[in-house]
Amino acid sequence: MALTKKEMTLGDVALRSAEAESELSGDRMILNAGPSHPMTHGVLRLVMELDGDTITKCDPVLGYLHRGSEKIAENFTYNQFVPYTDRLDYIASPANNVAYAIAIEKLAGLEVPERCQAIRVLACELARLASHLVGVGVYGMDAGALTVFMYAYTLREKILSLIEALTGARLTTSYTRIGGVARDIPEGFLGHVSKALNDTLFDIDEIDKLLTRNKIFVDRTEGVGTISREDALAYGLSGANLRASGVDTDLRRDNPYSGYEKYNFEVPIGTKGDCYDRYLIRLEEMRQSVAILRQVIDTMPEGLWYNEEAKKIFAPRKREVLTSMESLIQNFMLTTQGPQMPAGEAYFEAENPKGALGFFVVSKGGGVPYRLRVRGPSFSSLSILPKIAPGHLFPDMTVILGSLDFIMGECDR
Amino acid sequence: MSTATETPVADALCARFEGVTPRPISKDSAVTVPASKLLEVAKALRDEYGFEILTCVSGVDWLGELPRFGVYYHFHSLSHKSYFCVYADCQGDDNPSIPSLTGLYPSADWHERETFDMYGIRFDGHKDLRRILMWDKYPYHPLRKEFPLAGLETELPAPDIAEETKAKVLPAPEQGGPFIAQVGPAHMSDREPSGLDQSWSEKRLKP
Numbered sequence: 059m060a061l062t063k064k065e066m067t068l069g070d071v072a073l074r075s076a077e078a079e080s081e082l083s084g085d086r087m088i089l090n091a092g093p094s095h096p097m098t099h100g101v102l103r104l105v106m107e108l109d110g111d112t113i114t115k116c117d118p119v120l121g122y123l124h125r126g127s128e129k130i131a132e133n134f135t136y137n138q139f140v141p142y143t144d145r146l147d148y149i150a151s152p153a154n155n156v157a158y159a160i161a162i163e164k165l166a167g168l169e170v171p172e173r174c175q176a177i178r179v180l181a182c183e184l185a186r187l188a189s190h191l192v193g194v195g196v197y198g199m200d201a202g203a204l205t206v207f208m209y210a211y212t213l214r215e216k217i218l219s220l221i222e223a224l225t226g227a228r229l230t231t232s233y234t235r236i237g238g239v240a241r242d243i244p245e246g247f248l249g250h251v252s253k254a255l256n257d258t259l260f261d262i263d264e265i266d267k268l269l270t271r272n273k274i275f276v277d278r279t280e281g282v283g284t285i286s287r288e289d290a291l292a293y294g295l296s297g298a299n300l301r302a303s304g305v306d307t308d309l310r311r312d313n314p315y316s317g318y319e320k321y322n323f324e325v326p327i328g329t330k331g332d333c334y335d336r337y338l339i340r341l342e343e344m345r346q347s348v349a350i351l352r353q354v355i356d357t358m359p360e361g362l363w364y365n366e367e368a369k370k371i372f373a374p375r376k377r378e379v380l381t382s383m384e385s386l387i388q389n390f391m392l393t394t395q396g397p398q399m400p401a402g403e404a405y406f407e408a409e410n411p412k413g414a415l416g417f418f419v420v421s422k423g424g425g426v427p428y429r430l431r432v433r434g435p436s437f438s439s440l441s442i443l444p445k446i447a448p449g450h451l452f453p454d455m456t457v458i459l460g461s462l463d464f465i466m467g468e469c470d471r
Numbered sequence: 472m473s474t475a476t477e478t479p480v481a482d483a484l485c486a487r488f489e490g491v492t493p494r495p496i497s498k499d500s501a502v503t504v505p506a507s508k509l510l511e512v513a514k515a516l517r518d519e520y521g522f523e524i525l526t527c528v529s530g531v532d533w534l535g536e537l538p539r540f541g542v543y544y545h546f547h548s549l550s551h552k553s554y555f556c557v558y559a560d561c562q563g564d565d566n567p568s569i570p571s572l573t574g575l576y577p578s579a580d581w582h583e584r585e586t587f588d589m590y591g592i593r594f595d596g597h598k599d600l601r602r603i604l605m606w607d608k609y610p611y612h613p614l615r616k617e618f619p620l621a622g623l624e625t626e627l628p629a630p631d632i633a634e635e636t637k638a639k640v641l642p643a644p645e646q647g648g649p650f651i652a653q654v655g656p657a658h659m660s661d662r663e664p665s666g667l668d669q670s671w672s673e674k675r676l677k678p
Contacts (some may be wrong), residue, residue: 120603121604121606129614294525294576307549313554402496403494403497403499414526420531457523
């Protein structure tokens with residue numbers, strides 16, 4: 059007997075759907091998302107096995123943005139590789155530049171002056187602000203809050219203008235050199251940063267108000283994609299994702315580099331390790347970045363922005379090349395053979411916005427690295443997906459991916 | 472954990488395991504480990520010396536030296552705030568292999584897959600050793616030293632599409648690939664008339 063719509067009670071509906079479920083059970087569907095899918099923020103492909111709406115298996119397929127950076131590094135001189143580091147985490151290029159420069163300086167045994175360190179911290183923290191704004195903004199958009207994205211991108215635009223004033227480029231900055239930075243900070247720059255920071259705090263508060271107690275956002279993120287402390291450590295997570303799982307670590311504080319030990323800041327730690335915690339950590343880190351930037355501005359030391367000994371690594375200035383024989387020869391040698399490095403092996407990890415970005419250099423001497431390994435934090439962050447995705451609903455995947463804040467540029471390299 | 476705080480980890484490991492030697496060339500604290508002892512050393516590092524995280528696995532190709540392939544493992548200890556590097560030579564040069572650390576550190580999974588992809592090093596005991604960055608049927612291991620920077624000609628991963636479009640993966644020009652330079656349809660060499668040029672034809676219109 060066919061029931062009309064009016065006669066159907068809630069019980070009937072439940073009965074019908076239960077019957078339909080028993081018919082469907084046992085059938086798993088393979089769903090392919092990506093490589094070009096709005097959920098995956100780039101070119102990540104996910105092959106998921108679904109039981110109804112529940113994910114039972116998830117296999118990320120990488121490599122769509124693989125450009126062979128490590129192969130390129132083995133064929134280029136140390137200076138020539140700097141622009142390629144921009145293209146790793148292309149949202150926070152200055153931080154990549156700094157990590158690479160410090161790794162090579164560790165190999166060469168170079169120390170940089172205090173002013174250079176402070177400038178690098180300045181660039182790094184501006185990059186962290188820019189990156190976390192994208193991270194939080196896009197994450198909000200994934201959860202359905204489009205307004206946050208607009209606020210975040212407007213603020214990021216201001217930060218990018220500062221980065222542009224400092225480095226000359228908005229995204230692909232190539233700001234550091236081995237043993238220094240490309241140029242000193244421009245006149246009046248610190249004042250601009252200081253002024254922009256006031257707006258920044260205000261805008262971060264706006265984002266806070268829009269998301270932190272937003273019922274829809276909290277419902278979608280709380281208790282979703284929980285990563286336990288043990289799993290986070292075992293899968294090599296780093297940065298904000300690791301801290302959200304309750305691990306008290308920050309390379310800026312624990313293994314300070316580039317003079318981070320001089321600045322006071324707090325390291326936010328999560329309690330549950332779910333998607334909501336990862337959002338809270340990023341938000342708080344932005345405020346801490348502002349605090350660090352203010353200290354950098356207040357204590358900016360005078361002096362040189364490059365190491366005097368590193369002059370053999372720096373390309374001489376154009377007018378010196380044209381007037382001085384020595385500079386001309388040096389320029390020629392740098393271009394043809396690259397800066398001469400001692401033989402050795404050095405590994406350095408920096409606390410980048412996305413996590414710990416590591417560079418491992420093997421040198422046999424000469425101007426070209428024998429082997430350069432890039433440890434992309436996003437690569438490790440994504441490797442936990444097959445572990446945490448099963449059991450979640452398919453729509454949760456959007457939030458999980460947004461919360462991990464990965465970037466394919468440094469995942470595929 | 473008590474020994475690790477007293478003496479440097481490298482010294483302790485060298486004294487404890489036979490065949491483990493310090494690695495003076497490294498700027499970090501590092502040891503060279505025979506492949507047969509790798510699992511024991513990694514287990515000791517994780518359980519006794521507090522290295523909770525395996526951050527990085529990097530293969531290396533010493534072309535012209537024996538053994539040809541090696542693998543670097545970088546460990547990170549949050550409790551001691553330090554890094555530690557372990558280097559191990561691979562067994563076999565034509566078909567290099569080394570024990571897998573996936574049983575101890577799940578983070579080794581993708582890193583080892585990448586090392587296999589790039590160098591062809593087999594990780595014994597890895598449950599799912601597939602390529603990760605290149606596609607499954609890719610015939611080369613690109614980070615080996617004999618592989619040219621510009622790449623080599625290969626088939627594309629989807630044979631049906633490749634057959635229809637006749638597309639292939641081509642190497643870059645400086646390595647023998649075709650250098651295609653398009654001149655025109657509007658190029659200054661075409662538009663610049665020369666009084667001496669009488670070679671007008673139907674294809675090449677009178678300027």
